[in-house]
Amino acid sequence: MRTLTRLSTAPDDARANSPDSADQRPRQRNQGDAPLARETVAPQGSAGSARAHESAVKHVTGRAAYIDDLPVPRDCLHVALGLSPVAHGRLNRLELEKVKAAPGVVDVITLADVPGHTDIGPVFPGDPLFASDEISYVGQCLFAVAAESHHAARLAVKEAVIEIDERPASLDPVAAAERGEFVRPTHHHERGDWQRALDEASHVLEGEQFVGGQEHFYLEGQACLAQPTEDEGVMVYTSNQHPSETQKLVAEVLDIPFHAVTMEMRRMGGGFGGKETQASPWACIAALIARRTGRATKLRLPRAEDTRATGKRHPFHNRYRLGVDDQGVLTGGEITVIGDCGYSPDLSDAIVDRAMFHADNAYSLGAARVTGQRARTHTASNTAFRGFGGPQGMMIIEQAMDDIARHLGEDPLTIRQRNLYRATDPDGTPRDVTHYGQRVEQLGLLRDIVSQLEASSDYWARRREITAFNARSPIVKKGLALTPVKFGISFTVQHLNQAGALLLVYTDGSVMINHGGTEMGQGLHTKVCQVVARELGLDLERVRISATRTDKVPNTSPTAASSGADLNGQAARDAASKLRERLFDFAAAHFDRDAGGLDREAMRLEDGHLVAGIGEAERRISWGELIQAAYLGRISLSEKGFYATPLIHYDRATGRGRPFYYYAYGAAVAEVEVDTLSGEYRVSRADILHDVGDSLNPAIDIGQIEGAFIQGMGWLTSEELKWNDAGRLVTDGPATYKIPAFGDLPPTFNVELLQGHPNSQASIYRSKAVGEPPFMLAISVWSALRDALASLADYRVSPALDTPATPERVLMAAEALRARHEARTVGQEEPA
């Protein structure tokens, strides 16, 4: 007989937080020399409150386990990879006898040892698990060695004899595009007669830019652990944003059914897009070796190999040719974006699409054609990274806004405001439809966000101070810029916009929720637990997520496109509300049966109780009692949930549709000071106002916004990827690749969530996605740097500033401006 757990009689709201939790200790703070951004809201439990990350205590105590921390059997094998030292060529000889004979080596595999599929391209073919004869980039995987220790495996790799007939590497995406070397066909969005708009415009401006790529630099490198199961399959623990896809690929590589492969993903030490498709090869290799040897197999990439072997944010070359009227309002024109995709398609079709979808950012382009090209080069296959091409696309229109302002002698903010999406022009022309045909909603919100921030950041007073300062200061120049963000939310591949969840209630009343999303630090599990707690009226501690597992929720989408909480939160809510209704049906009939049962109509779950009736007729039944009664009454205590985003559609053949369920908005003001003799600079202040609709968790959302801004700032300033002429990435670790450090945090950093604007679409509790949109707020830093530099030429020149705007690029831009300005000044004086 099943024995029920004895229920605790303690009140349900006893919080199991640390004894030093926020409300039990003095709150007075030691104010430093910079303002503290905010005080957090006291914990309450359900959705909408600033609960700490579900793993916070585990993080700070070192108890949170990542892949490399998992206990492994004594005979676990460790894998090291043989990577191509050459960017392009033909593999003539791969001699591995000495590798096999090296101490501790148990297995060595190449492409010939793959029983099933050898191509693991996620969407389109092109990604061989191991290179066969064609070598396409430095860091491409040639073979794998499994040994008794990681060190032994790495040493053995060095014993390989590799002969490659080396050919010149194609590293310039513009040249590749000119030669027609693409990984996918070119695509256009077109709306209106853009050629005529250019012909008839009062001013036509042109510009181009190089936008650098970005290494993800997740602190936890790629890692997985595969264990053979008792049938033909494997159990794989992986640091991975897309376990379902990896499950599929592992099964196909091993040539076994999907149900023989299970993925478990508890947490990642950062993902940012870098573990969406690029976590799969390692899982496939580890699974292959685990099956071949019958032993647990761990594969963990050392930092330099991780950096060389995996793709990055796409570098882009962008061009614009745009017509404006005398007010600087866009009338139309064309924009071309060329994404440097690396050697294979990976996700580049959708990434360049997203760059095209965001080539307007928050501005109505008018009659426009946007062209996206996908250049093939001999580097690692560039991949998803927070923003997924959107940031690179936005950069070109933001450059155009600055350029228009300099051309007309206006402040860049004025030009930006004039061009924001709006209902119509004064002549009645609609200006609320994008170049791909989607109507932009919440126009008032976009305008509000910019004007509120304009006021709260004191933009115009600071503008005057800065102009006066720059006139007096010969060397140090200050710059200021406000840039908005409008970012489309949904996977642009429609079928990915679905999610599932599995809700389990145990007889002690504890709740387990599983869903298809993965936790990479963004607080998704915290938010989903908050959703379930809210639906079931429970304290958050009653709800737990074990891990993301493909045997709990099948056929899931990647945790990407900022969609984690939108999709999985809805699926969890669906499961919880179905279970709740079932419990209500049961309770209505079961309790107070003699009195005719409970009032089903007004029944609710709150504060750990089922509550029926109101006033004196109110009847409260504790959650535990309800669950035990339901169990004894043979009512199912588990439920699955599902969600598919409504309304969205996009016809790629015509380049028209509504690819996005809604847009998320934000705006930032950055102030910089630049030493124009050295190129050194710092961001002295940043003000951000960002739209998350009704926040699911303000603390987590603010954390996303701040982190995204700083990460975006790194992308545009100090994070420089450099390849040598032979195509070898020379910035392959933190010694040479510089992500922002503690001191790069602006001394004044004001971050606020926009209040009073719930999502106009019926998203989860009217919240908005937050993972990617704030990344692009950092474009304000780049624009502010250009603003400071423009002061060297009395704001009459819009300086070229490719990214990342390293001190070197800033200095060289300053030198060019000074030389040009001096030449012009001398030229003007000569006649006199």
Next chain:
Amino acid sequence: MIDFYLNGRRQRCSDVTADTSILELLRTHLGQTGTKEGCASGDCGACTVAIGEPDAGGGELLYHSANACITPAHQLDGCHLVTVEGLASGERLHPAQAAMVDCHGSQCGFCTPGIVMSLFTLYEQQRRGGEEPPAPLTQERLEAALGGNLCRCTGYRPIRDAALCMNDYPAADPAWAEDPGLAGSVAWLRRPRSGEPAADGHYVAPQDLAALRALKAKRPAARLVAGGTDLWLETTQQLKSLEDLIDVRQVAELNAIEEVEAGWWIGAAVTLARLMPLLAEPYPAFEHLMHRFASSQIRHRATLGGNVANASPIGDTPPVLLALDARLRLDGPRGSRELPLADFFLDYKCTALAEDEFIAAIFLPRPDSATHLKVWKLSKRREDDISAVLGAFAWRLEDGVMRDVHLAFGGMAAIPRRAPAAEAALEGRTPDAEAFSAARKALAEELAPMTDVRGSGNYRRVAAGNLLERLRLMIAADGDPADNNSDNRDSATKVTLDAYAH
């Protein structure tokens, strides 16, 4: 045998190879996986641990942070190692941990153990500083504490909040802190042992100069290790084995700082962290540079002798030492000799050091009242980065004329070196635009920097020339009596950003 304390418990580890790092010892040998590997090169701080060493009296343990991934495990002998697993007492969090939770200071959590350990070290320093209330946590102090910890998720704001508020929490010591005998127990491990230094395999740590000389005579090919902050990359990044190591950290003579009339003899094994307070008074520009020398974790292990002997063209201290006419005392089984630092660097990574020699001490001359020093480092990132260009300029002004002009550069040649032609253009001249223009021209002709990952040759050339222009502007501003009080100076007349240069 490595005999040490880990989170209050004695550990004796034998059969540890010479090239094992603390991180490897923790994760592989001891199964303590709270400390993470982010880069294995000392650049990210995810592996940060606190190392406690007994103070001079042996009554207290002083903690500093270190990167476990590149610190030799054998250097734990006689220390108390504190890791992230050792801070909470049962479920009671240490203030550094509780503040991180309450401020939402972790997202993915992978850098968090390292951040927590850097905060713990800061907390301990605050507490043991003896000041009541403790000295304020200025931005400079926060950067010193946290500049070596990369976080990719949070953007650091909540971590700054945690640092600023952790002292408001009620004290919550780790369980091991309640053992009053711990410091004594750790100190006891370091009791003087006579005779031959106890060698463990091929890792040997001599205690005095005589023993070091004897070892060098016997094993001339053995590599010397002090901080190991560069040497260890050979094993973690290049997989070279370091089988034969002589640890100079404990050699008494190499740890001495001897003050004489003309300046200071600084033992080669003196860490950069120990050196910094000494520099503050005579050479504030040098001291300021040290804040940007790698990270706190590195500065607590790396030594001045190591930075010189490494002979990297982009090391941070050699150009400064060249500008100051520093001298070296080399030592070895055949006796000791002195030579000017300028004669030490011969070619790329090639020095005047004979195979059996080592650097015993570096002589830093005392400045006279007319000596000026400016040191400017250019790098992609302000903190914890390697120079693209470093300029160190020393001169005296006599009757409005520049004398003893020393212009030394890093990143501009295969070795750190001076620019004699540019110096000659300024020597005996008033610091005017004409003289500096000649100096810039001479500099461009005598130094042809290379293009590499940190910058193009052209950038280096332009930037180095511009540093001379900055120097001119600064001398001009200093010479203007109306401007002499820098606090009152209009910020618009500044020619540098405060965060980068004084």
